[in-house]
Structures are given as C-alpha cells and as structure tokens.
Amino acid sequence: MKKRNGFTTIELIITITLTLVIMGFLLEILFILKEIYVSNGIRTELLIKQALISHKINQDFTNYEVENIINCLDEEDECIEISFKDGPTKKLSIDRNENILKYGDFVTKLVDNSKFGEPIATSETIIGVPHVFNDTIIQIKIPITYPTYDEDFGINIIYQYNSTIISTIDDNFSF
Numbered sequence: 001m002k003k004r005n006g007f008t009t010i011e012l013i014i015t016i017t018l019t020l021v022i023m024g025f026l027l028e029i030l031f032i033l034k035e036i037y038v039s040n041g042i043r044t045e046l047l048i049k050q051a052l053i054s055h056k057i058n059q060d061f062t063n064y065e066v067e068n069i070i071n072c073l074d075e076e077d078e079c080i081e082i083s084f085k086d087g088p089t090k091k092l093s094i095d096r097n098e099n100i101l102k103y104g105d106f107v108t109k110l111v112d113n114s115k116f117g118e119p120i121a122t123s124e125t126i127i128g129v130p131h132v133f134n135d136t137i138i139q140i141k142i143p144i145t146y147p148t149y150d151e152d153f154g155i156n157i158i159y160q161y162n163s164t165i166i167s168t169i170d171d172n173f174s175f
Contacts, residue, residue, distance in 0.1 A: 042146065046146060049153070050154065053106065057155065060087065061157065064084030065086075065161075066138070068082070068083040069081070069083070080093075092140065094142060101116075114153070116144055121140050124136065125163060133162065136162070138160075138161070140159075
C-alpha cells in the first residue's frame with residue numbers, strides 16, 4: 001500500500017471551490033443582515049420623529065384651548081398659525097427644500113430620501129350634534145413617506161371643539 005502525504009490536485013480544487021462557495025454565502029448573509037439593520041434604523045428614526053412632533057402639537061392642544069387657526073402669510077414655507085387662549089401662538093410649517101418640519105421653536109429634519117406629501121388642514125362641523133357639545137373637528141395631516149416603505153410617517157392631529165366657544169377658526173385654512 002502506498003502512503004499518501006497530502007491532497008491530490010482534484011481534492012485541492014474541490015476544497016478551494018467549496019471554501020469559496022461557503023464564503024460567498026456568508027458574505028451574502030452579511031450584506032443582507034447589514035441592509036436589514038440599516039433599514040430598521042431608518043424606520044425607527046422616522047417613527048421617533050413622528051412621535052416627537054405629534055407629542056409637541058398634542059401637548060399644546062391638550063394644555064391650551066385653541067383660539068384661532070389661520071393661514072400664514074409666509075411665502076417661503078407652507079404653514080398655518082395656531083393661536084391658543086392664555087397660551088402661545090405657534091406656526092406649523094414645512095420646508096420642502098430643506099426637508100424640515102417646524103412647530104413653534106421645535107424643528108426636525110426628515111431622514112434623507114423621505115418626502116412630504118400634500119398637507120391637509122380641514123375644519124368640519126358635525127351635523128346633528130347640539131352646540132353645547134364639541135361639535136366641530138379640526139384635522140391637520142402632513143404625510144411623510146420613505147421610498148422603501150408603504151407607510152405614512154407623518155403627523156395626523158385631530159382636535160374636537162365647541163364652535164360656540166371658538167368661532168374664529170378660518171374654515172378655509174390650509175397649507
């Protein structure tokens with residue numbers, strides 16, 4: 001019997017090929033995991049920004065009574081101005097060029113590649129509800145989208161009030 005001291009050429013080629021295939025699969029898994037990590041990071045950042053701005057606006061709507069909502073005369077940004085009784089007057093605006101959302105002194109820049117949709121601001125009186133109750137609803141919606149997701153990461157504020165107490169809301173306020 002002949003003693004073997006190593007690999008034959010065919011065994012060496014098969015071993016190297018198998019090693020390269022396994023390394024290729026491992027690299028592909030690594031790239032997929034990296035993409036999942038980055039994607040989830042972007043989604044988390046979008047959700048955090050959505051929560052922060054919604055919290056700031058809802059905090060004012062909860063703590064103060066709305067006195068007036070009007071269109072801004074600002075030419076650069078799309079905005080509305082919200083005045084509160086015994087409270088501050090704040091602008092809610094979007095700057096599409098810089099991808100910035102502002103509410104009062106709170107400013108947040110959107111995640112790269114995200115975009116603003118068309119903002120909607122409406123006031124609607126609910127028919128059939130007696131005026132002694134909160135009979136009117138204000139809705140402010142600013143959609144924010146990101147190309148990878150089919151979700152809206154924007155803000156959606158709904159405020160219900162009594163129209164006999166607050167009558168200075170401009171029915172045609174918009175962005």
